[in-house]
Amino acid sequence: MKNHIKFINMRTGNFSIALVIVMLCVSISTMAQGDGPRFYWKGLMGTNAVPLITSSMGGNSNPFDPSNQVIPGSNFEATMTMAGYAKMLPLFKRSALVSVIMPMGRLTSDVSINGLDFSNTARGFGDPMLLLSVNLIGAKPQMNIPDALRYQPKFSLDVLASLAVPIGEYDSSVPINIGQNRWYGRVGMPIVWQIGPWVPGKRTTLEFLPAIWMFTDNTDFVGKTMKTEPMFQLEGHVTHDFMEHLWGSLDVISYSGGKATIDGVEGSQLNNVGVGGTLGYKINDNMQLNLSYSSTVDDHKTTDLQMDGFRFTLIYGWHSLVEGMKRLSGND
Secondary structure (H helix, E strand, O other), rough: OHHHHHHHHHHHHHHHHHHOOOOOOOOOOOOOOOOOOOOOOEEOOOEEEEEEEEEEEEEEOOOOOOOOOOOOOOOOEEEEEEEEEEEEEEEEEEEEEEEEEEEEEEEEEEEEEEEEEEEEEEEEEOOOOEEEEEEEEEEOOOHHHHHHOOOOOOEEEEEEEEEEEOOOOOOOOOOOOOOOOOEEEEEOEEEEEEOOOOOOOOEEEEEEEEEEEEEEEEEEOOOOOEEOOOOEEEEEEEEEEOOEEEEEEEHHHHHHHOOOOOEEOOOOEEEEEEEEEEEEEEOOOEEEEEEEEEEEEEEEEEOOOEEEEEEEEEEEEEOOHHHHHHHHHHOO
16 A cells, blocks of 8 residues: 555656646736746646735836736836635536636836826735636546546647726826726637647647737726727747756737727727746645746837836645645655
8 A cells, every 4th residue: 555655646746736736817917928838737626726926017007907008108117916716627527727816016107198297106906806717629627646647738728718806906086006997807718739748847838828808998097088999919838848847938928909098089009029938946746936027029119018027926736635645645
């Protein structure tokens, strides 16, 4: 029995990071970086995860605003922390992910709108976001340890929907806030494409996320009404394991559309690209640390989105089955 448990633990050690680490939707506050690589990898059903995400970003758009509305000549500096919870579960016999995340932080801005200058510092909680992602094409859900041992993503296609609840800090007397005073969300179709063997230390993937963001009107934007057109997002990653505990990726993201109109005065549409990179390190079977940097490129015009920033993500994940196996091994 002891040898059998050791054998299982040896095998599960190679895939435990996939079982217990579930990335959450963080695009609510780090739009220039997007969801990030390996976000839609699948794990053992019943996996739980709690992330702590810290970002430092600056540029000419409010990092807490998912529409990335550009204010020419403005300057934003934001420090954000987000915490949440996610769970993987089967839905209609397919893998699914549900999550909720709460942004909070501090935002400093210097902006000029319609000839009026505003210097403001906002702090507090933003709009919580709910997410549901369901696999449409790909391997069957990993319901037990043998399923996880045999799992290979090959080609997978999901459908996702997210929704932000407008209960964050909002002051209608200033144009820049952490909360957005409107409902917003997106629908998308994440793709993960396995390249080569699915062995820890050798895994390589191509990943894509086409999505569309939609926004209701903000009817109290400094006493005016702000309408925002749908915004299209396309995110891509090439990820590779450098060794069993260390991986990296090249990241690209583009945005188009999202034109804002304030009481009939139209703004500019987005047509911007950001590039960056991510390093991920497996601390132990339950903890993962990721570091990302991204920056917009070809952004010389005042109407171009100009953003850059770092993101640190620490995730703690667990599964009752895996934790139980660890306890049995330790007792023996």
